[in-house]
Amino acid sequence: MQSKSKLTLNQIPCGYIATDLKSQITAVNKVLCEWLETSEEELLGKHIGTLMTTSSRMLFLGNILPHLQKNQQIEENYLLLKTKLQDALPVLINCKEILHDNQAYYSYALMKMQRRRLIEEALVQERRRAEMATEEKEAMNLELQLAQKEIVQKQQALEIANAELQALSATDTLTQLPNRRVYERELEKNLALYQRSRQVFSIILFDIDFFKKINDLHGHDIGDLVLQNIAKILTKQLREIDILTRIGGEEFVIILPLTQVDQAKDVAERHRSAIAKGDFVCGKVTASFGVTQVHPDDNNSLLYKRADQALYLAKQNGRNRVEIK
Ligand SMILES: Nc1nc2c(ncn2[C@@H]2O[C@H](COP(=O)(O)OP(=O)(O)OP(=O)(O)O)[C@@H](O)[C@H]2O)c(=O)[nH]1
Numbered sequence: 025m026q027s028k029s030k031l032t033l034n035q036i037p038c039g040y041i042a043t044d045l046k047s048q049i050t051a052v053n054k055v056l057c058e059w060l061e062t063s064e065e066e067l068l069g070k071h072i073g074t075l076m077t078t079s080s081r082m083l084f085l086g087n088i089l090p091h092l093q094k095n096q097q098i099e100e101n102y103l104l105l106k107t108k109l110q111d112a113l114p115v116l117i118n119c120k121e122i123l124h125d126n127q128a129y130y131s132y133a134l135m136k137m138q139r140r141r142l143i144e145e146a147l148v149q150e151r152r153r154a155e156m157a158t159e160e161k162e163a164m165n166l167e168l169q170l171a172q173k174e175i176v177q178k179q180q181a182l183e184i185a186n187a188e189l190q191a192l193s194a195t196d197t198l199t200q201l202p203n204r205r206v207y208e209r210e211l212e213k214n215l216a217l218y219q220r221s222r223q224v225f226s227i228i229l230f231d232i233d234f235f236k237k238i239n240d241l242h243g244h245d246i247g248d249l250v251l252q253n254i255a256k257i258l259t260k261q262l263r264e265i266d267i268l269t270r271i272g273g274e275e276f277v278i279i280l281p282l283t284q285v286d287q288a289k290d291v292a293e294r295h296r297s298a299i300a301k302g303d304f305v306c307g308k309v310t311a312s313f314g315v316t317q318v319h320p321d322d323n324n325s326l327l328y329k330r331a332d333q334a335l336y337l338a339k340q341n342g343r344n345r346v347e348i349k
Pocket residue numbers: 198231232233234235236237239243244245246247248251272273274339343
């Protein structure tokens with residue numbers, strides 16, 4: 025298809041190829057020759073597929089050309105042409121079957137796609153980088169979550185261990201009653217409450233009568249059983265607000281919040297009677313009780329001293345009894 029329109033085809037800013045229906049090149053424009061670094065003479069008569077890279081040729085022959093033959097036109101097909109130096113040149117091809125001098129031709133317009141391809145490649149790379157960054161972030165998040173879970177688990181284990189330790193340090197191992205440390209803490213607490221808001225409280229100090237004799241007669245182990253039995257008996261009938269503690273040896277203190285001395289005496293009386301009625305491996309056991317109520321200007325040791333004086337009085341007055349001071 026050599027024609028007068030050649031001048032116009034050489035001026036348009038895209039490549040142009042015309043082939044016969046067997047795809048033999050019949051016309052090209054200058055732009056295309058410049059792109060492929062070749063001449064019109066070298067291209068004329070060649071099959072159009074020879075201008076393409078192998079993969080593009082396969083695509084063209086297997087897919088694009090049959091489509092063109094069937095529909096007489098194709099649009100926006102992306103292919104790679106080969107330059108003389110075997111560089112790949114990406115182009116977008118449109119083609120239409122035309123009639124010229126009663127002869128049918130395929131008329132191809134080609135647009136260079138190099139810049140777009142570079143941009144697309146850059147975009148693909150950018151997307152890949154973003155995907156990798158996301159994957160990395162997700163992996164780090166997962167690691168963080170695992171670390172946080174581990175910290176929570178360790179904290180829980182620590183809290184349990186702390187609670188166990190606290191319980192141990194507050195408990196008398198023989199009787200399982202709160203120990204002297206709890207007694208001191210609770211006494212301080214009640215003294216502070218009394219000093220701040222005049223909340224009266226009392227304490228009962230008691231110890232087992234002739235306990236030395238029990239040990240001497242029946243052995244220390246039986247003495248221990250007696251201590252445990254007393255703890256059980258008193259715990260059973262303890263008022264909810266009262267705190268029974270073993271402060272050492274065969275000496276116990278009950279702290280009675282919000283309790284006047286007369287009431288405390290009644291409580292002590294009940295405990296005394298329960299012990300006296302109790303069954304012990306060594307026979308009968310009794311205890312003596314000293315009761316006192318908090319006074320203005322009291323402190324820990326003054327309060328204890330008064331309770332001890334009351335207990336001494338109970339021992340003096342024949343044991344197995346309650347005295348007030
Ligand atoms: N089995 C046993 N005995 C203990 C324990 N702690 C202290 N004792 C004994 O308790 C006895 C207390 O004796 P004393 O202070 O003379 O008093 P008591 O014999 O009870 O006489 P009174 O209190 O005057 O009635 C001592 O023999 C101590 O060894 C203990 O944990 N277990």
